[in-house]
Every structure is written in structure tokens, then in C-alpha cells.
Amino acid sequence: MLTNKIKKWDAQYDVVIVGFGGAGASAARFAADHDAKVLLIDSAPEGHEGGNTRYSGGDFSWSDNFDDLKDYYIQTYYPFKYDEKVLNTFVENVCNMKEYARKHFGIESWYSGHRPNGEYPEYRHSDSMKSQFITHGEYNSAFWKFLRKQVYQRLDKITIWYDSPAEHLIQDPDTGTVVGVQMKRQDQDINVHAKNGVILSLGGYENNQDMVQNFLGQGSLAPIGSLYNKGQGIKLVMEIGGQLWHTNYDSHGFSLNHGDAREKFAYMIQWKSLFNGSIFVAGDDGTRYYRENEQDRHGFKYNHGNWVQPVNQNHPHIIFDQKQYDYLINDTSEKSGQIKQLLSYAIKANSIQELATTINTPKLEQAVSDFNFMVGAGRDIYLNREIKTMRIFGDGPFYAIPIRHNILHTHGGGRRNSECEVLDVNNRPIPHLYEAGEFGDIFATKYIGCNSLADLLISGKIAGINAAKPKSHQLKVDAVTSASQTPDYLKTDAHQSPINFPVDHNQGIGISANGLSEIPIVVRTTVDDNKQLNKIEILQEKETPSVGEQAINKLSQQMMNQKDANVDAVSGATISSNAFKDAVNKALKNVNGEA
Secondary structure (H helix, E strand, O other), rough: EEOOOOOEEOOEEEEEEOOEEEHHHHHHHHHOOOOOEEEEEOOOOOOOOOOHHHOOEEEEEEEOHHHHHHHHHHEEEEEOOOOOHHHHHHHHHHOOOHHHHHHHHHHEEEEEEOOOOOOOOOOOOHHHOOEEEEEOOOOOOOOHHHHHHHOOOOOOOOOOOOOOOOOEEEEEOOOOEEEEEEEOOOEEEEEEEEEEEEEEEOOOOOOOOOHHHHHHHOOOOEEEOOOOOOOOHHHHHHOOEEEEEEEEEEEEOOEEEOOOOOOOOOOOOOOOOOOOEEEEEOOOOOOOOOOOOOOEEEEEEEOOOEEEEEOOOOOOEEEEHHHHHHHHHOOOOHHHHHHHHHOOOOEOOOOOHHHHHHHOOHHHHHHHHHHHHHHHHOOOOOOOHHHHHHHOOOOEEEEEEEEEEEEEEEEEEEOOOOOOOEEEEEOOOOEEEEEEOOOOOOOOOOOOHHHHHHHHHHHHHHHHHHHHHOOOOOOOOOEEOOOHHHHHHHOOOOOOOOOOOOOOOOOEEEOOOOOOOOOEEEEEEOOOOOOOEEEEEEOOOOOOHHHHHHHHHHHHHHHHHHHOOOOOOOOOOOHHHHHHHHHHHHHHHHHHHOO
16 A cells, blocks of 8 residues: 655546456446546556456346346355345346446347356246347457447547556545555556546456465466456455455366466366266366266356365366277367367376376276266266266276366455445445456355356446546645656557558458457468469467467468468367458458459
8 A cells, every 4th residue: 555645646537447357448438428537557468458358258147027136146145145235236237237238338138048047047036137148259259349449439538558557556544545546557656646536347366376275275277268367456455454255266167287377178068078978077086076967057066955166176187988089089069179179188098007197096996997887887876977978988098188177257356335335344435446347246156157247337337437426535636747748658558540551562461350359360461473372471469379379370370381271270269260361361352352
């Protein structure tokens, strides 16, 4: 925490928003619409902002029955406490999400068809929540691009700084009012005064291993969303005496364990054809520990009448025999490409004993014997897996694929009230400090799909409007850099200049906005005298470095080797692959004068 005894303020805005994800974008939009001058900052570089919203499916919750929906939520809280007023506010707003889309976006939302009986159909009124779309396609960043567009339509009131992580909140020592933010920008400490409010929308802490261990008690979780959620919001809140709550998480089961920061195959556990046969998941000692063919509920698994996140194993493996390998290598499901790629990471051994030694699972041989016994008996008495999905392990060779439990996103952080004000340890609002999104959200235990996007729209609106309101407490600012003397590092990073790249007579430019990033992929192709592809230059792209960027480089090499743009998309990076292919094909058409 810093006090307000700042010798020089570098800039002043009505509202400062920390975190340019979906919640930050929503808050900035509503603050600007209420006549506030807004500074929106993010720790990520341009093209990598967006938080977990960038990686979301794009649908949000809606209901037409307040009482039924509230009862459904209360059951997911049990036996934990909940804040009645906060829950009521959230449920009321969820019931108004269709009107929200009409009023604020000019769009009629439509039913997505996901989870028609609710994520927990065992609970009363589980069908009271219906998920909605306002953008087309899933997991293609369309929802994030849509929210980002709302910000860029208001650049007359919103300044954006990328690569500018918040380091401290600046607080009045006498009143406790949050009056500004200190951030790091271009290697300089910048002090920005916030006249009316600061909004924290930094997302979670899934990329902070210390916080994952301390708050979640888990040892090895693979992040599958943004790599920039590192728990800085929690540090900021704790520094000024804020209260924490709901520090939990959800996931999508397993990812490949290949030692990468962001592993592949985030939705592997959903592949129905994978866990059907002589195959199971082994924990650290080689024994089974959850029902493999069970439908994933954002990572929560059935446990004696409850649903909980399974205890994190440090090095689990998928175990299967040769017959299963042959079955999977010939799989024709929609996931066949990813399954084949997954198989390429398999560890092979001639016997179960050899495999157990290789992957350090001392009880693996007994686990396979037990599995075979239960198949023969016609009942999985250990985990109650459907027996029709199980087949006796045959002779070797045998295989193991290393996997990791993954983490989609964390929930909770600073505790907030129904007005999205952050509370101190005595449940009193910290003046002028607000929050929005998954940092501080209301989900105490079980996360229900589609609710994070509803929450970021709801809390972003509430926080943005409340932070924009002029406040009676106004700090006397002695010095602020004048507009006429504004250095480059205080100017906005938001630019909308047209793309203009030079071309020769045998070259063409291709642009595709269909990738995961809102920044278009731009390529320049060169052809020879026979109009054959001779060179591909990637002039602009901001796809995910660990997945999309690697896929683009691989595709570029394949295209050059084959002298043809018609190559197969890279499995696991289909959206980025198709966008790159689209850009190359457009560039080739432009060479030939067809576009």
C-alpha cells in the first residue's frame, strides 16, 4: 500500500480499471457511458489481453424463474454459507440477461442448447438455467472480440495501456479511500490518480504456484486459459486490509503432461471414445481413483453423494493395452485427430511390470488385475463405472500417456457486496474500490457452466456505473503532468490504423480475422512465374504462442514443402490453423487479381 503523499501524479482519470479481460471491458464500457474518463490497464501485451474470456465457450446463463434458479444455486452452495443480498442481486440479473443483450448490445440472444437439464440434474430446478449465445461459434474468441469492440468504440473516453501491471493501490491514510494505482510502464513507476474509483478485474491466480498450493491445496495443475492470471489482485487487496473469500477453482479434468506451462488437450476427458475399452486412469501409485467415463462437470466428480474436485495426483497416466491402442488409432469420432496426436506421446512397454517400473507406479499390476476381475464379474465394485465401457486387458505391449489435472480458472479473491464494493476484514466497504469478474465472484463451491460470463457482464456493469459516480471525497492533487507535456509512455496503446504492407507484382497480401486473437493474421505470399507458391511471410499475428503460433509456423513450412496452401489443420489449434490458411489463400488470390 502507498499513501496519498505523492509528490507528483503522472496522470489523472475518473476511473482506473486494472485488468482488460471480459469484466474489465464491460466495466470500462459502462463507466465511459456514464461520462467517466477511464484508464484501462493490463499486464499482458497487446493481442494477449482478454484473460480467460478469450478462451471461453461464449455462452452465458439466463433464467425465467427467480425462485427456482435461486434454489438451484443454494443447493450448489450447501453446506457453505452465502450472502443473501449478493446472491439475490446475481440471480435477478441472470433473469434479465435477455433484456441486457437487447438493451446494451442491440442483440436478441438465442438458446445454446448446452446442459438442457443443468450441470447438476440431481438438484431441484436444475433445468431453470438456460445458456444463451450472442456470438456465433464456440471457443473461437468471438465473445471476447465482441466485448473488446465495445471498448474500442469508446476510445474518446477510454485510454488503454498494455504491458502495464499494477503494483500497488494508493490509499488515503486518514480515510482509507483508494485514490489511485501505481503501475509499471515502460520500466517506470507510474502513479495515476483515480478521482471516483478503482476497479479490480484481474482474474484469478491459476498461474501462481504458491497461491495454488496455499489456497487450493493442490500440487500440480495445468492452466488452460490465460497465462497472465498470477494473483496480483489478491496481493493488492491483502495489502490494504481487504477480505478474501471463495478461493476455489474449476477445471476440465486432464491435459497432456509434457512439461509445458499451458498443456494441450484441455477437453480430453470429454472424449467418449477414449474411455471405452481396456483403459483407465492410474494415480501416482498406479491405482484407479475416479470413474473414468463419468461426464465432466467442470472437474467435479461424483464422491459418495457429493461432487468434488478429485485429489490432485502428481503424475497420473492413462493406461491401456495393444487392443485399445489399435481401437484408438482407428478412431473416427470428431476427436480422432486429437486422439491420434495424444497417442504419439504414449510410453510403450512389453509387460505391465515393465510399464509400472518405467512410470514409477508400484501398484499398477494389481490395478490391472482388479480391473480384469471386475469386468469378469460384470460390475465395477470399486468405482461403479458402466461395465459396458470396460474390456479385459489382453496381452502386451502396454501403454501409458502422462497427463495432468488442469485448471480452467480460479474463483474468488477480494470479497465484494451487491454493489461490487470490496470489503475490508470487518465487512465494511473500502471507499472507492470495486471489483468485477472471476476475481471476487460469488461461486463458493461448485461452479455451474456459463455463469462466469454472466457474472462478468453483471458485475462489470455494476462496478463500472458505481465507480463512475462523482464522489464527495476528492483528493487535492498538487501536480499532474499537463496534457501539452504528456510523454509517449502516458499515451494510449489503442490504435486503429489501417494495415498497409507493400507488395511487388508477384506478391499478394492476405488478411484473416478468424483466429483466436482480435488482431488479424496478415501474410504476404510470393509466387514464381508459373504462379506457384514460392514464399510465405507472416507479417502480423498474435495467436497463442504455445499453440496457435506454433501451428502457424508448422503450417507455413508444410505449405512451402508442398508448394500448396491446402494442408491439414494442426490438431489442437484448428481455429488458428484455419485462419492462417484463410489468410494465405486470400493472399494467393490477390496475387492473381481475383480479390
